[in-house]
Amino acid sequence: MLRVYLFLVVAILALQLGSTDENTVELNLHGFVGGSVKMSCKLEQPKNVNQLYFQKKDSDGKVTFINGFYSKILDVLPEFQNRTIVNRAELSMELLNLSPADEGEYTCIPFINSVPSQKTNFHLKVTANYSAPTITVQGCGSGAAAHNCVIECSSAGGFPHSNITWSVVGSNLRLLLKDEEDPVNVMDTHSQLWNVSQVITLNCSQPINISCSVGEVVSYAVSVCPSSDTLDIRILIACAVLLLVSIVIIVFAVKKCRRTQLPGDHTTDAELVSLNLRQAG
Numbered sequence: 001m002l003r004v005y006l007f008l009v010v011a012i013l014a015l016q017l018g019s020t021d022e023n024t025v026e027l028n029l030h031g032f033v034g035g036s037v038k039m040s041c042k043l044e045q046p047k048n049v050n051q052l053y054f055q056k057k058d059s060d061g062k063v064t065f066i067n068g069f070y071s072k073i074l075d076v077l078p079e080f081q082n083r084t085i086v087n088r089a090e091l092s093m094e095l096l097n098l099s100p101a102d103e104g105e106y107t108c109i110p111f112i113n114s115v116p117s118q119k120t121n122f123h124l125k126v127t128a129n130y131s132a133p134t135i136t137v138q139g140c141g142s143g144a145a146a147h148n149c150v151i152e153c154s155s156a157g158g159f160p161h162s163n164i165t166w167s168v169v170g171s172n173l174r175l176l177l178k179d180e181e182d183p184v185n186v187m188d189t190h191s192q193l194w195n196v197s198q199v200i201t202l203n204c205s206q207p208i209n210i211s212c213s214v215g216e217v218v219s220y221a222v223s224v225c226p227s228s229d230t231l232d233i234r235i236l237i238a239c240a241v242l243l244l245v246s247i248v249i250i251v252f253a254v255k256k257c258r259r260t261q262l263p264g265d266h267t268t269d270a271e272l273v274s275l276n277l278r279q280a281g
């Protein structure tokens, strides 16, 4: 039974291999924006290779010649002229100054004695690391909503497009989340890199340490909600100051009232005196 099963597996594998281009080697490559990758053709007998082409297939199926070597001078597109280095001895091509547009499927087609030989397919993925995300508290509500604070996480210059993931240290975000806006992704048209930001509203009735991540880059944990103790102390201090100021104002006001009353008494006294004088005279 096991033998039959194994035979079937082998047969299926053989069928799958047979259905694709027989000897084509499939390789995955990863490069960073601004960096470079080297595509090395895999050949069982890398001898007598007298021609070599690297081509790229777009998602819409369009095939573009990139670079290679031949007995004649090859016509390389301007955008690849200074960005590709072909090494005849290694049967390789280095692609420099990568951009997101370079992502895609590349093929190396060697010719041995002018006969097409074993191809190599390169699946090139290009990424750019997002900057370390930063968390900012945009403000808290007032009155009954004083515990609801609006918090933003933002990060820049990454590829591909990515979402933001929040995490609360030692707690579940869902329990504290009051509102969550959709992430905002903006692409820089020149660099094709993305900026991402997201705003959430949290129940900040207790101090929490929060962090956010974009791609694989994680922000520092930030303490975002003022602890209720310091809040109470602040309120107490504010009340005390208010009380003191009111007392001072009242004391001053009373003193000033007394002062303005005294001259009035003098005038009435003076009038009396002058009346008395007139009566006497």
Ligand SMILES: *[C@@H]1O[C@H](CO)[C@@H](O)[C@H](O)[C@H]1NC(C)=O
Residues within 6 Å of the ligand: 078, 079, 081, 082
């Ligand atoms: C490639 O480099 C040469 C010499 O540095 C320069 O003259 C040419 O304009 C460059 N071509 C492109 C397409 O950037």
Ligand SMILES: *[C@@H]1O[C@H](CO)[C@@H](O)[C@H](O)[C@H]1NC(C)=O
Residues within 6 Å of the ligand: 032, 129
């Ligand atoms: C991007 O981040 C990864 C993982 O942290 C790191 O290995 C890699 O060197 C970074 N790339 C660049 C170009 O900074």
Ligand SMILES: *[C@@H]1O[C@H](CO)[C@@H](O)[C@H](O)[C@H]1NC(C)=O
Residues within 6 Å of the ligand: 161, 162, 163
């Ligand atoms: C981001 O999240 C949205 C909605 O939750 C989802 O549809 C989308 O596929 C996500 N994008 C990535 C790159 O993870």
Ligand SMILES: *[C@@H]1O[C@H](CO)[C@@H](O)[C@H](O)[C@H]1NC(C)=O
Residues within 6 Å of the ligand: 156, 157, 186, 187, 188, 189, 195
């Ligand atoms: C992306 O963020 C960077 C840094 O914050 C900023 O300089 C740039 O203008 C932003 N790009 C876009 C397209 O918003």
Ligand SMILES: *[C@@H]1O[C@H](CO)[C@@H](O)[C@H](O)[C@H]1NC(C)=O
Residues within 6 Å of the ligand: 203, 204, 205, 206
């Ligand atoms: C906010 O969270 C505290 C616990 O941290 C909970 O007791 C309170 O009911 C929550 N308030 C609201 C409005 O959800």
Ligand SMILES: *[C@@H]1O[C@H](CO)[C@@H](O)[C@H](O)[C@H]1NC(C)=O
Residues within 6 Å of the ligand: 169, 170, 207, 208, 209, 223
């Ligand atoms: C938040 O982090 C600070 C410093 O790392 C720590 O002292 C505090 O206990 C943390 N608070 C919570 C609620 O995890």
